[in-house]
Amino acid sequence: MVGRLLARGMLLGVASACLMIAFAELFGEPQVAHAIAFERAMDQAAGLAPEPEVVSRAVQRGVGLLTAGLAFGAAYGGLFALSFAALFGRVGRIAARPLAAWLALAAFVVLALVPMLKYPANPPSVGMPATIGLRTALYFEAILVSLCAAVLAVLAGRRAADRFGTWNGALLGAVAFLAVVAAAQAVMPDVNEVPARFPAVVLWRFRIASLGMQAVLWSSLGFSFGAAAERLLQPRRGSA
Amino acid sequence: MTTRSSAPHVLPLPQSVRPLPLRELAPWAAFGIVLALLLLYFVGAEQGATALVAGHGVHEFVHDGRHLLGFPCH
Numbered sequence: 001m002v003g004r005l006l007a008r009g010m011l012l013g014v015a016s017a018c019l020m021i022a023f024a025e026l027f028g029e030p031q032v033a034h035a036i037a038f039e040r041a042m043d044q045a046a047g048l049a050p051e052p053e054v055v056s057r058a059v060q061r062g063v064g065l066l067t068a069g070l071a072f073g074a075a076y077g078g079l080f081a082l083s084f085a086a087l088f089g090r091v092g093r094i095a096a097r098p099l100a101a102w103l104a105l106a107a108f109v110v111l112a113l114v115p116m117l118k119y120p121a122n123p124p125s126v127g128m129p130a131t132i133g134l135r136t137a138l139y140f141e142a143i144l145v146s147l148c149a150a151v152l153a154v155l156a157g158r159r160a161a162d163r164f165g166t167w168n169g170a171l172l173g174a175v176a177f178l179a180v181v182a183a184a185q186a187v188m189p190d191v192n193e194v195p196a197r198f199p200a201v202v203l204w205r206f207r208i209a210s211l212g213m214q215a216v217l218w219s220s221l222g223f224s225f226g227a228a229a230e231r232l233l234q235p236r237r238g239s240a
Numbered sequence: 241m242t243t244r245s246s247a248p249h250v251l252p253l254p255q256s257v258r259p260l261p262l263r264e265l266a267p268w269a270a271f272g273i274v275l276a277l278l279l280l281y282f283v284g285a286e287q288g289a290t291a292l293v294a295g296h297g298v299h300e301f302v303h304d305g306r307h308l309l310g311f312p313c314h
Contacts, residue, residue, distance in 0.1 A: 068305020
């Protein structure tokens with residue numbers, strides 16, 4: 001059963017990634033193009049030769065984006081299915097479809113929204129090549145901190161729910177999550193590498209498009225996986 | 241005040257929300273987590289912070305995805 005859930009999760013992750021990439025082509029790529037135009041103009045103004053294209057722009061925004069998006073969708077679809085399999089039947093009596101929807105919302109907040117508040121997505125020409133190692137480490141640390149805070153908050157929230165009721169327990173868990181991530185993000189180092197004259201509108205739209213992609217991915221995955229999991233899990237009623 | 245908390249745990253779970261055994265979950269979890277991390281590594285970090293493959297081919301190929309998915313790039 002777990003293997004079938006995992007396969008279903010990865011497939012639906014890939015399908016959801018297709019929607020996400022369609023969204024990215026519509027709303028993200030125009031901003032990438034603006035950012036690259038800015039970069040070229042700055043290089044030209046500084047008298048630098050344009051960077052050689054190792055991979056053409058057409059490939060980068062076409063099959064390159066598709067490959068990256070599908071791999072991302074498959075990876076998170078699989079992790080989502082495994083988390084679902086671990087939680088199903090262990091968090092009260094919540095049925096497959098609402099569990100998947102809540103889990104997808106949690107994944108969006110914990111893996112995308114919260115890390116992005118500290119280290120938002122950046123278009124090309126924002127970010128110095130020299131700090132890539134530090135920035136990558138910080139970004140993955142922010143995800144890890146958010147994930148650990150969420151797990152601790154759920155455990156604490158369940159204990160609180162036993163004492164103070166479900167609603168209050170859930171609220172206390174949410175407050176605990178926010179307190180931990182706010183404290184952690186307050187002490188994590190700031191990254192501010194936006195070039196002086198980079199257009200603010202392009203930066204804003206790029207980041208909103210990036211967040212929108214995550215919203216499309218997780219909502220699609222949550223609703224489709226819930227329906228698929230319900231169908232997979234139902235026949236057990238008679239056999240077990 | 242003291243009895244309210246225990247009530248939900250006494251009721252047996254209906255068969256439709258019976259948990260999947262952890263014994264069955266563990267090997268799939270190991271396989272799935274390794275696979276997912278490998279995929280995320282190549283999309284998000286290869287030829288950026290670290291590199292297993294020489295050059296910029298992987299980085300440049302997933303370039304737009306890396307930017308738009310929120311991974312640090314360049």
